[in-house]
Amino acid sequence: MEAFTDLDRQGFIEQKERFLDVFHTWFAAEHRNLPWRDLACPNPYHVWISEIMLQQTRVTAVIDYFLRFTSELPDIHALAEVSDDRLMKLWEGLGYYSRARNLKKCAQVLVNEYGGELPKEPEQLLSLPGIGPYTAGAIASIAYGLPKAAVDGNVLRVLSRLLGSRADISAQSTKNAFSGLLDEILPYAKNAGIINQAFMDLGATICVPGGEARCGKCPLEGFCKARKLGIENELPVKPKAKPRRIEHRVILILVQDGKVLVDKRPGQGLLAGLYEYPGACITQKQLEDYERGVSEKRALKVYENLFGDIGLNAKKACFALRSKHIFSHIEWEMIGLYVETTDTYNAEALAEKNMYFAEAGELKEHFALPGAFSAYTNAFLGRRGETDGSH
Numbered sequence: 194m195e196a197f198t199d200l201d202r203q204g205f206i207e208q209k210e211r212f213l214d215v216f217h218t219w220f221a222a223e224h225r226n227l228p229w230r231d232l233a234c235p236n237p238y239h240v241w242i243s244e245i246m247l248q249q250t251r252v253t254a255v256i257d258y259f260l261r262f263t264s265e266l267p268d269i270h271a272l273a274e275v276s277d278d279r280l281m282k283l284w285e286g287l288g289y290y291s292r293a294r295n296l297k298k299c300a301q302v303l304v305n306e307y308g309g310e311l312p313k314e315p316e317q318l319l320s321l322p323g324i325g326p327y328t329a330g331a332i333a334s335i336a337y338g339l340p341k342a343a344v345d346g347n348v349l350r351v352l353s354r355l356l357g358s359r360a361d362i363s364a365q366s367t368k369n370a371f372s373g374l375l376d377e378i379l380p381y382a383k384n385a386g387i388i389n390q391a392f393m394d395l396g397a398t399i400c401v402p403g404g405e406a407r408c409g410k411c412p413l414e415g416f417c418k419a420r421k422l423g424i425e426n427e428l429p430v431k432p433k434a435k436p437r438r439i440e441h442r443v444i445l446i447l448v449q450d451g452k453v454l455v456d457k458r459p460g461q462g463l464l465a466g467l468y469e470y471p472g473a474c475i476t477q478k479q480l481e482d483y484e485r486g487v488s489e490k491r492a493l494k495v496y497e498n499l500f501g502d503i504g505l506n507a508k509k510a511c512f513a514l515r516s517k518h519i520f521s522h523i524e525w526e527m528i529g530l531y532v533e534t535t536d537t538y539n540a541e542a543l544a545e546k547n548m549y550f551a552e553a554g555e556l557k558e559h560f561a562l563p564g565a566f567s568a569y570t571n572a573f574l575g576r577r578g579e580t581d582g583s584h
């Protein structure tokens with residue numbers, strides 16, 4: 194299906210000046226104050242970091258991360274030099290960790306090839322690690338004022354309603370059509386970056402998803418075809434998400450003298466390069482069985498079967514704390530296996546297996562553990578009376 198008819202396109206283009214004017218005026222009065230936003234003098238580094246953090250993540254969740262990240266890594270040079278472990282620690286809990294790895298890779302390219310600056314041209318931006326069409330458009334327009342569209346899910350929703358479009362917004366052809374349409378009108382804007390940010394704010398605060406568009410408060414109501422037809426809450430059209438694969442896992446909390454065992458995940462794949470508590474896949478039936486409660490003898494046996502190769506004997510063992518974590522395509526249903534060992538361990542031999550016994554302070558400051566494990570981290574820290582609730 195075409196994203197919009199020639200007639201709708203023509204109508205939109207014909208009223209571009211009034212549309213841009215109304216939208217600009219609304220944004221000047223109603224824009225959100227955000228720590229990465231400096232409307233008078235945008236900082237390209239801040240625009241870039243915030244746009245990457247905001248992918249798949251809500252503004253409220255990003256604010257503290259952004260402030261911490263940019264206070265420790267205030268510029269591209271600092272980002273290019275940060276250690277991988279520290280980078281992951283700064284990103285801990287934000288998810289989609291490849292975004293952080295790409296930020297560092299990109300910063301290194303910028304230092305080596307662009308004098309430590311972000312280029313202005315969208316084509317150059319697009320050639321950099323982790324920068325796709327949306328981010329390139331956002332940086333080019335917001336940081337440098339170039340008339341380039343930045344089309345994300347919010348903008349697609351607003352545009353499909355404005356144009357009354359029933360085209361599938363997940364289709365590349367729809368994204369291209371909307372992006373092309375914006376590229377046609379943005380050269381007429383006083384400031385293209387302001388218009389792109391106005392789309393972002395309108396999509397986040399007024400033209401919201403979930404059948405709750407607040408059209409009565411919308412500055413664009415008079416331009417909106419979906420509103421005229423009363424179909425605003427039927428749009429946008431997108432396919433149903435595929436069901437996620439469910440994995441059942443035992444998470445080992447192996448404790449000795451107030452320290453807990455963590456290991457480093459492989460450099461590729463899900464949660465690559467982050468730390469975790471050792472885990473193993475089990476069946477749903479096993480998980481339900483363990484959750485109902487098993488004898489200590491049986492818990493010790495499970496430990497031996499699943500984690501015997503760590504090479505540490507257990508003194509006590511029990512199952513506790515069911516938790517769940519949802520990734521984009523997979524869901525982990527987990528149960529903790531708490532084990533106490535009194536065996537003396539050889540730190541060097543463990544380190545060869547990328548395993549470490551971590552104290553509470555090190556868990557907080559050094560080892561980056563993804564949000565998937567926060568229930569277990571908090572339980573461990575809570576036992577020591579040091580739960581900080583930051584995960």
Ligand code: SF4
Binds near residue numbers: 417
């Ligand atoms: S009038 Fe309603 S549907 Fe149309 S852009 Fe505004 S909030 Fe969205």
